[in-house]
Amino acid sequence: MSDTEFQPILPAEVPPSDAEFxxxxxxxxxxxxxxxxxxxxxxxxxxxxxxxxxxxxxxALMYNEKFxxxxxxxxxxxxxxxxxxxxxxxxxxxxxxxxVLNRIRVGPFTNARRTAIVESYITATFGTSIQxxxxxxxxxxxxxxxxxEPGTVSTLYKIVETVGSFHYDVRIKNTVTPDDVGxxxxxxxxxxxxxxxxxxxxATP
Numbered sequence: 001m002s003d004t005e006f007q008p009i010l011p012a013e014v015p016p017s018d019a020e021f022x023x024x025x026x027x028x029x030x031x032x033x034x035x036x037x038x039x040x041x042x043x044x045x046x047x048x049x050x051x052x053x054x055x056x057x058x059x060a061l062m063y064n065e066k067f068x069x070x071x072x073x074x075x076x077x078x079x080x081x082x083x084x085x086x087x088x089x090x091x092x093x094x095x096x097x098x099x100v101l102n103r104i105r106v107g108p109f110t111n112a113r114r115t116a117i118v119e120s121y122i123t124a125t126f127g128t129s130i131q132x133x134x135x136x137x138x139x140x141x142x143x144x145x146x147x148x149e150p151g152t153v154s155t156l157y158k159i160v161e162t163v164g165s166f167h168y169d170v171r172i173k174n175t176v177t178p179d180d181v182g183x184x185x186x187x188x189x190x191x192x193x194x195x196x197x198x199x200x201x202x203a204t205p
Contacts, residue, residue, distance in 0.1 A: 061073070065077075068097050068100040068101055068104065069097065069101070071097065072093060075087070075093065075096055075097065075100070078100045079096065079099070079100060082100055082103040082104070083103075083185065084096075084099055084100065084103065103189070109190055109191060109192050109195075111159075113190060114159065114187070114190065114191075115159070117183070117186045117187065117190065118157055118159065118170055118183070118187075119153050119154075119157075121178040121179050121182055121183040121186070122153055122156055122157060122172065122176055122178050123176065123177060123178065155173075155205075156172065156173045156175075156176050156205065157170060157171060157172045157173065157176070157205050158171045158205035159171070166194055166195045166196065167195070167196045167197065167198070168195070168197050168198075169197065169198050169199075169200055170183075170187070170197065170198070170199045170200065171200050171202050171205040172199065172200065172201050172202070172205065173201070173202065173203070173204070173205050174201040174202060174203055176201075180199070183199060184199065187199075
């Protein structure tokens with residue numbers, strides 16, 4: 001019996017057994033001060049640190065890939081979400097990011113923005129002038145290339161607004177070959193509800 005009530009009685013101290021010595025030698029560092037430099041403890045600590053670092057790296061990656069401004073590995077997910085070509089080989093990472101951001105940044109419906117979209121999709125059929133090099137005219141697989149004077153983009157289209165009926169026409173010269181699907185998609189995106197439009201191909205805009 002102990003002299004104090006409810007005081008537990010501790011067993012008498014005995015020398016450590018071989019099993020206890022083995023445990024002290026192999027346990028992770030930190031449980032016993034004398035074993036801080038053991039190889040086993042070092043291995044455990046390294047495994048734990050490596051896994052913790054991997055988790056931190058994965059968290060940082062997922063956070064960065066969430067935003068198009070910093071996305072690289074998962075940029076194709078943003079492109080798919082906004083209806084863009086997925087991982088086009090002809091574009092750099094910065095160009096692909098810019099294309100996604102242009103879809104996200106929805107601003108006011110202005111003449112300047114509408115004009116910029118229309119002009120970005122217009123390409124002239126005869127867009128480059130001929131260059132007579134010393135060897136002569138370059139041949140292509142399809143035969144003799146056609147050349148013409150470079151077209152001024154502003155002369156190849158006209159936007160006509162009918163304010164009373166909330167409608168506008170994009171009149172494009174019929175010698176021009178724009179990406180019609182892409183042009184309609186962008187005009188749909190910026191044109192407010194209640195306003196309609198038509199894309200017309202005419203001889204004279």
